[in-house]
Each structure stands twice: as structure tokens, then as C-alpha cells.
Amino acid sequence: MGQHLHLWLIPLLPLAGFLVNGLLGSRLPKWLVSTVALAFPLASFLLVLRTAQIFLSYKPSPIPWLIRYGSWISAGPMHIDFTLYLDQLTLVMLLIITGVGFLIHIYSVGYMAHEEGYWRYFSYLNLFLFFMTVLVLAENYMVMFVGWEGVGLASYLLIGFYLDKKSAADAGRKAFVVNRIGDFGFLLGMFLLLAQFGTLSIWNINNSVAANPAVQGGILTAIALCLVVGACGKSAQIPLYIWLPDAMEGPTPVSALIHAATMVTAGVYMIARTHWIFDRSPFALAVVAIIGAATAFFAATVALVQTDIKRVLAYSTISQLGYMFLGCGVAAYSAAIFHLMTHAFFKALLFLAAGSVIHGLNGEQNLLKMGGLRKKMPVTFWTMSAGIFAIAGFWPLAGFFSKDAILYEAFQHGTFGKSLYFVGLLTALLTSFYMFRLWYLAFFGESRTDAEGIEEYGAAVHAHSSTKLVLEAEHEPHAVHESPWSMLTPLVILALLSFAGGWIGIERFGNFLAPVVGQVLDPATLPGGKRLDLTLSVIAVAVAAIGWYFARIYYGRKNWRPAQVAAALSGPYNLLVHKYWIDELYTNTIVRPLTLGSRYILGWIGEGVIIRGSAWLLAGITTLLGEFVRRWQSGNLRSYSGWLAAGAAALLFFAVIGTVLGIGGVDIRMVWAGH
Amino acid sequence: MHAAVAPSIFDAVPSSWYLILSALLFTLGVVGFLIKRTLITVFMSIELMLNAVNLSFVTFAHDWHQVKGQIFVFFVMMVAAAEAAVGLAIIIAIFRARSTLNVDQIDLMKL
Numbered sequence: 001m002g003q004h005l006h007l008w009l010i011p012l013l014p015l016a017g018f019l020v021n022g023l024l025g026s027r028l029p030k031w032l033v034s035t036v037a038l039a040f041p042l043a044s045f046l047l048v049l050r051t052a053q054i055f056l057s058y059k060p061s062p063i064p065w066l067i068r069y070g071s072w073i074s075a076g077p078m079h080i081d082f083t084l085y086l087d088q089l090t091l092v093m094l095l096i097i098t099g100v101g102f103l104i105h106i107y108s109v110g111y112m113a114h115e116e117g118y119w120r121y122f123s124y125l126n127l128f129l130f131f132m133t134v135l136v137l138a139e140n141y142m143v144m145f146v147g148w149e150g151v152g153l154a155s156y157l158l159i160g161f162y163l164d165k166k167s168a169a170d171a172g173r174k175a176f177v178v179n180r181i182g183d184f185g186f187l188l189g190m191f192l193l194l195a196q197f198g199t200l201s202i203w204n205i206n207n208s209v210a211a212n213p214a215v216q217g218g219i220l221t222a223i224a225l226c227l228v229v230g231a232c233g234k235s236a237q238i239p240l241y242i243w244l245p246d247a248m249e250g251p252t253p254v255s256a257l258i259h260a261a262t263m264v265t266a267g268v269y270m271i272a273r274t275h276w277i278f279d280r281s282p283f284a285l286a287v288v289a290i291i292g293a294a295t296a297f298f299a300a301t302v303a304l305v306q307t308d309i310k311r312v313l314a315y316s317t318i319s320q321l322g323y324m325f326l327g328c329g330v331a332a333y334s335a336a337i338f339h340l341m342t343h344a345f346f347k348a349l350l351f352l353a354a355g356s357v358i359h360g361l362n363g364e365q366n367l368l369k370m371g372g373l374r375k376k377m378p379v380t381f382w383t384m385s386a387g388i389f390a391i392a393g394f395w396p397l398a399g400f401f402s403k404d405a406i407l408y409e410a411f412q413h414g415t416f417g418k419s420l421y422f423v424g425l426l427t428a429l430l431t432s433f434y435m436f437r438l439w440y441l442a443f444f445g446e447s448r449t450d451a452e453g454i455e456e457y458g459a460a461v462h463a464h465s466s467t468k469l470v471l472e473a474e475h476e477p478h479a480v481h482e483s484p485w486s487m488l489t490p491l492v493i494l495a496l497l498s499f500a501g502g503w504i505g506i507e508r509f510g511n512f513l514a515p516v517v518g519q520v521l522d523p524a525t526l527p528g529g530k531r532l533d534l535t536l537s538v539i540a541v542a543v544a545a546i547g548w549y550f551a552r553i554y555y556g557r558k559n560w561r562p563a564q565v566a567a568a569l570s571g572p573y574n575l576l577v578h579k580y581w582i583d584e585l586y587t588n589t590i591v592r593p594l595t596l597g598s599r600y601i602l603g604w605i606g607e608g609v610i611i612r613g614s615a616w617l618l619a620g621i622t623t624l625l626g627e628f629v630r631r632w633q634s635g636n637l638r639s640y641s642g643w644l645a646a647g648a649a650a651l652l653f654f655a656v657i658g659t660v661l662g663i664g665g666v667d668i669r670m671v672w673a674g675h
Numbered sequence: 676m677h678a679a680v681a682p683s684i685f686d687a688v689p690s691s692w693y694l695i696l697s698a699l700l701f702t703l704g705v706v707g708f709l710i711k712r713t714l715i716t717v718f719m720s721i722e723l724m725l726n727a728v729n730l731s732f733v734t735f736a737h738d739w740h741q742v743k744g745q746i747f748v749f750f751v752m753m754v755a756a757a758e759a760a761v762g763l764a765i766i767i768a769i770f771r772a773r774s775t776l777n778v779d780q781i782d783l784m785k786l
Contacts, residue, residue, distance in 0.1 A: 634782060635782035635783055635784065636778075636779065636782045637717070637778040637779075637781065637782070638709070638712075638778055638779065641708055641709055641717075642709060645705060645708070645709055
């Protein structure tokens with residue numbers, strides 16, 4: 001079944017695009033690079049649509065479809081195959097990745113039009129799609145790990161796309177290193193899986209867990225916790241979230257695709273994919289839920305005071321990923337994936353709209369220097385408004401449905417869940433506040449593009465908010481303008497999705513995913529569930545409205561109140577502006593000891609003593625030996641003849657001494673004969 | 676077996692005398708080889724050693740009635756002749772190049 005599907009083409013088409021642009025792109029004309037870069041992801045997206053059509057035409061849907069393409073590693077009892085795996089969860093992920101991915105490719109054609117290294121950018125972007133589709137199609141943790149590492153690589157390349165900018169290169173490296181820490185956990189989890197189950201096949205592991213209902217906790221908790229470390233690294237959760245805000249150094253469409261819509265959700269996907277194991281370990285689930293809730297709240301507070309438009313969105317992404325973790329942690333995987341999907345729509349939209357703003361302002365990212373863009377960039381304004389209302393959770397936009405689903409499930413999860421619910425609700429309030437703050441600062445009021453930046457918060461702000469696109473900076477500053485249609489079309493499509501993407505409803509979405517991740521709680525079947533659901537929804541919308549109201553009070557008017565608040569609460573305010581000093585904390589407790597240890601312990605003892613010492617020792621022995629031996633090779637004939645005679649005499653002596661002493665000795669003839 | 680062979684003039688001198696002569700010649704050759712500085716003399720000392728060995732070959736061949744020893748002597752003479760031709764040619768070449776035949780001054784392969 002499904003052999004006629006050609007699943008393998010889905011990842012390989014973007015790979016072909018990468019190869020063409022990566023190998024030949026520098027010599028191809030720009031229009032051809034764009035064509036190649038768009039055609040392959042489009043083909044991949046159409047193939048996914050066709051696959052979905054075939055998949056859905058089977059009733060009931062037979063899951064999963066496993067298609068084996070050959071063996072990769074076969075060592076003793078361990079077999080790792082190139083097997084692709086298609087079920088409802090994979091299908092949802094594929095649609096998001098190739099669909100949103102394709103839209104962002106279109107957008108990039110407009111956004112990157114003036115950039116150096118156009119072909120390089122698109123080849124990396126296609127490479128990312130290849131690895132991401134491998135990640136979600138993998139039937140095997142090992143193959144999944146290939147995708148997992150590959151998206152990390154693509155992310156690294158794209159964050160550091162502006163090669164000549166030191167902050168971008170540093171940010172890329174930071175992202176890579178922090179991700180490696182997470183990967184370490186993922187690897188340990190794989191080793192434990194291999195030790196416990198003897199296989200890395202997701203399907204086989206799930207079956208063997210399902211076949212042993214008695215197995216609880218223990219090794220499964222250890223496996224789950226190791227995998228959570230991996231997921232935290234990739235999905236930017238506490239304590240490994242620090243790379244994501246810095247990743248904003250990359251081009252904005254990259255932030256939209258990789259650092260908002262797809263790659264960072266890989267951790268959530270991985271947890272949902274392995275939920276058989278997590279379900280058996282309440283402790284690991286609780287850890288996931290607490291990490292998620294803590295990250296959601298923590299990142300939302302930081303987002304309140306950021307002045308760089310992309311950093312606000314970055315912290316918002318971390319916060320929303322925290323919601324997804326919270327959903328996974330209360331075993332509401334469908335709700336988490338649902339939020340993943342709507343988040344992919346509205347966060348990609350927000351980033352792309354922010355990119356449109358930045359593009360229109362010729363590289364300005366500081367919110368304090370925007371303002372009044374509503375009239376000048378109407379399409380961007382309206383689409384971004386859709387995204388902001390969606391993420392704030394207003395009915396009937398997408399974010400309302402998915403966030404509500406997660407909060408509802410959390411509320412139903414006992415006392416523990418109720419406390420998580422309140423953290424989530426508080427986060428929703430903050431989310432609404434900082435998103436409307438961005439809205440007012442960017443689009444309303446007077447234009448501040450020419451001002452030196454308003455002294456909103458005092459001097460502390462300046463150091464944090466002046467990231468400019470280097471390549472744009474050299475252009476003549478021309479008037480604020482609306483973006484080209486290649487950028488606006490994806491915005492409009494994503495705005496429609498952000499508006500209507502939630503209407504599918506958690507019940508239908510949950511039922512669709514139920515064969516993979518289990519049934520969601522249906523409010524209709526619980527006593528009083530319907531009313532509770534409605535109450536919670538009303539509360540959520542009310543909270544969003546309160547956030548909006550506060551944002552309007554503080555940022556919607558001419559006189560600037562935030563400065564007074566910041567002055568009155570300078571302690572907490574500074575804490576937030578400096579992002580809780582977490583980067584400094586890590587630098588002082590982890591990075592600096594590591595570099596010092598590398599320099600002094602590894603540098604002196606390891607390299608100085610062991611490596612250089614052994615090299616010198618070898619060289620010294622050889623030199624001494626050479627000093628001694630080279631005297632034999634003097635070129636002096638009489639010394640040679642002397643040695644020759646001495647040798648002959650020695651041979652003669654050994655030959656006859658035995659006979660002389662009468663004890664046998666060495667028979668010289670025997671020596672010559674080789675006996 | 677000894678009895679069957681007719682006594683020859685060689686038997687008048689015991690074979691040990693030949694061997695002693697051979698040893699003396701050989702020692703003479705070795706000493707000349709070691710202490711002489713002139714390349715020609717060194718070369719001649721080698722010839723002397725070869726001939727000392729030839730003498731002992733012949734002596735043993737006679738004693739043990741083995742013809743192999745005699746044949747070996749012919750081989751040695753032949754090789755010595757060839758070697759003398761080549762060696763003298765080299766010596767002449769060296770002399771032309773360096774105007775000396777003192778072995779202590781000829782210790783470099785290059786000119």
C-alpha cells in the first residue's frame with residue numbers, strides 16, 4: 001500500500017534545488033535562481049497535497065504507512081533502515097513545512113532582492129526544507145537525528161548569512177553550540193532506547209511499549225528526560241532558550257521559517273511522536289509541563305520591554321513554544337500540535353510583516369523609531385493586525401482556538417494542571433500586552449523615523465536596540481514605502497490562514513490525530529464540560545482584552561507613560577531589559593570556566609605537556625641517535641675499511657672461539673646457511 | 676684412497692705450509708688495506724687478499740681431491756680481472772677530478 005506514493009521525492013526535491021543553486025547558483029542569472037528555488041519546494045508542496053489526498057481517500061485511514069527504501073546500518077542485531085513513515089501527524093507537519101515554507105520562499109524573492117549571495121540564501125533555504133521533511137518523515141530515531149542535525153546546520157548557515165557581520169557569525173555559532181548541548185541529550189536518549197528495545201525504529205518501539213502495559217517509569221522516565229533535553233535545545237525552552245533571540249541576526253524570512261514556524265517546533269513534534277513513552281512516565285510529563293509553563297511566562301515578561309521588533313517576536317516565539325510544551329506536558333498532544341499549526345501561521349505572518357516593515361524602513365528594527373506606519377503600509381498593517389489579534393487570542397482567530405484548547409486541557413489536569421492553567425492565563429495577558437504594544441509603537445501615532453529615538457526609557461535602552469541590516473544601510477535613505485507584491489501575497493495568504501486556521505476546531509483536529517496521539521478530552525462528553533469550556537473561553541478573551549486595554553493606555557496615546565512606570569519600577573524594569581541577566585549568568589558560570597579551562601588545563605597540560613612534550617621527546621631521541629649514527633657515514637674510506645676489518649675479525653673470533661675452548665661455539669657455516 | 680693417487684711434486688711440501696703462506700699474504704693484504712693512504716696501494720692490497728684466498732682454495736682442493744675449489748679459483752680470477760679494469764678506470768677518473776689519490780681527502784660523493 002502506498003508504494004505508488006513516492007514519499008522519497010518530498011525531501012529529495014528541495015535537495016535537488018539546493019544542489020542546483022548551491023553548485024551552479026553563483027553563475028546563474030537571478031531569475032533562474034529564483035525559479036529553481038521556488039519550483040522545487042512548490043513541487044514538493046504539490047506532492048504533499050497529492051499524498052494527503054490519497055491518504056484521506058482511505059476510510060478508515062490505515063496508519064501508519066511505512067515505506068522502506070533500503071538498509072542504512074546493519075550491525076549484528078541492530079538494523080537501521082531508510083524507512084519513511086506517514087501518518088496523520090506527519091501529514092500535518094508536512095503540510096505546514098512545505099506550505100508555509102513555500103510562501104516564505106516567495107516572500108524571500110522580494111525581501112532578498114537587493115542582497116549579495118542571493119543564490120546562497122536560496123540554496124540554504126532549500127537545504128533546510130530537505131532536512132526538515134526528513135525529520136518529520138523519519139521512521140527511525142537515527143534518520144530523524146540526521147534531519148534534526150541537518151536543520152541545525154541550515155539554521156546555523158542562515159543565521160550567519162551576513163558573513164561579514166560579527167554579531168551574526170557569533171549568533172550562528174551560539175545557536176549551533178546550544179543546540180549541540182540539546183543533541184547530547186537526544187543522543188543519550190537514543191542510546192538508552194537502543195539498550196532497552198534493541199532497535200531505534202519508532203514503530204517497533206511504540207509497539208513494544210504498547211505490548212507491555214505494566215512497564216512504567218524507570219528506564220522510560222530516563223529516556224523521556226533525555227529526549228526532553230534534546231527538545232529543549234531545539235525548541236528553545238528553559239534552560240537552553242538563549243540562542244533563539246540571537247538567531248534574529250539572520251534575514252527576517254529565515255526567522256519566520258526556521259525560528260518561528262518549523263524548526264523550533266521540532267521538539268514539540270518529537271515529544272508528540274514519542275508520546276507512548278511519555279505517557280508511561282508522569283514525572284517526565286510533569287517536567288515537560290513545568291518547563292513549558294515557566295518558559296511561556298518567563299519569555300513573555302522579557303518580551304514586554306524589548307525595543308527591537310524582531311526580538312519581541314523572538315521572545316514571543318519562545319513563549320508560544322512554552323505553551324506547546326505545556327500542552328504536551330498535560331498529555332494534550334493534539335492541542336499542542338494544533339497550536340503548533342496555528343502558531344506556524346500567525347508567527348510566520350508576524351515575522352514576515354515585521355520583515356516588510358523593516359524592508360519599508362530600509363533596515364530599521366527599533367520600534368521606538370517607527371510609528372505611524374498604518375497609512376504608509378496599509379497591507380502590512382492589516383495583515384499584521386490579523387496576526388496580532390490571532391496571537392493575542394481573540395475570537396474567532398486561529399490563536400484563540402488553539403490556545404484555548406491547551407488551557408482547557410491544562411485546567412482539566414487536576415490541581416497541578418490548574419496551577420499551570422493560571423500561569424498560562426497570566427502569560428496570555430502578557431502576550432496580548434506586548435503584541436499590542438508592538439502594534440501601537442509601529443503603526444500608530446506620529447512617525448518617529450527621523451527622530452533620534454525617543455527617550456522612552458532612558459539611556460539603558462540604546463545599547464540593545466540598534467541592529468540594522470548592514471547591506472541596507474548603505475542605500476540612500478528614501479521614503480517609507482510599501483513592500484512589493486511578492487512579499488505582500490504571502491502576507492495576505494498567511495493572514496487568511498491566521499484568521500480562519502482555527503475554525504477546524506480542536507475536536508475535529510483531535511479526532512483526525514487521534515489514531516496517532518490518542519483522543520483529546522471532548523468538553524461535550526464531560527459533565528459540565530461544555531459550560532466550563534465556554535467559561536474558560538470567555539475568560540481567555542477577557543484577559544486578551546485587558547492586555548489590549550493596558551497597551552492602549554500606555555502606548556496608544558501621545559503622552560508617554562511608560563517612562564514614568566520604568567522610572568518608578570527601575571529594579572524590575574532593569575531586570576527585564578537585561579533579560580534577567582541570563583546571558584551574563586551563563587557567560588560567567590559556564591562559558592568563562594570552559595574557556596579558561598580550555599586555555600589553561602587543556603592548553604597547558606593537554607597541548608603543552610602531552611602533545612608538544614611527546615613531539616619534542618620523539619624529536620630529541622631521533623636527533624641524539626642521528627648524532628651518534630651519522631659518524632659511521634663519514635665518507636672516509638679508511639674508517640669504513642676499519643669497520644669492515646673489525647666486523648670480519650669479530651666473525652672469525654666467534655667462529656673459532658668455540659673450537660678453541662672446546663664448547664662447540666657458533667659454527668660459521670651454519671650461520672651462513674641460515675640455520 | 677690416498678694410496679691410489681700417485682705421489683706428486685706437491686706432496687714434497689706439506690699443505691700446512693701453503694696455508695700459512697696464504698694466511699701471511701692475506702694478513703699482509705689486510706694491513707695494507709687498512710693503513711695505506713694511496714688508493715692504488717689499497718687497491719693492490721685487495722688483489723693480494725683475493726690471491727691469498729685463491730691459494731688456500733687450491734690447497735684444500737688438492738688435499739680433499741675436490742675439483743670445485745679449482746673452479747672457484749677461476750671464477751675469482753675472472754672477477755678480479757674485471758674488477759681491476761673497472762677499479763683502475765675509476766681511479767683514473769678520480770685522479771683527473773681531484774688530482775690526488777689520498778683516500779683521506781676523498782671523502783665526499785660529490786665534487
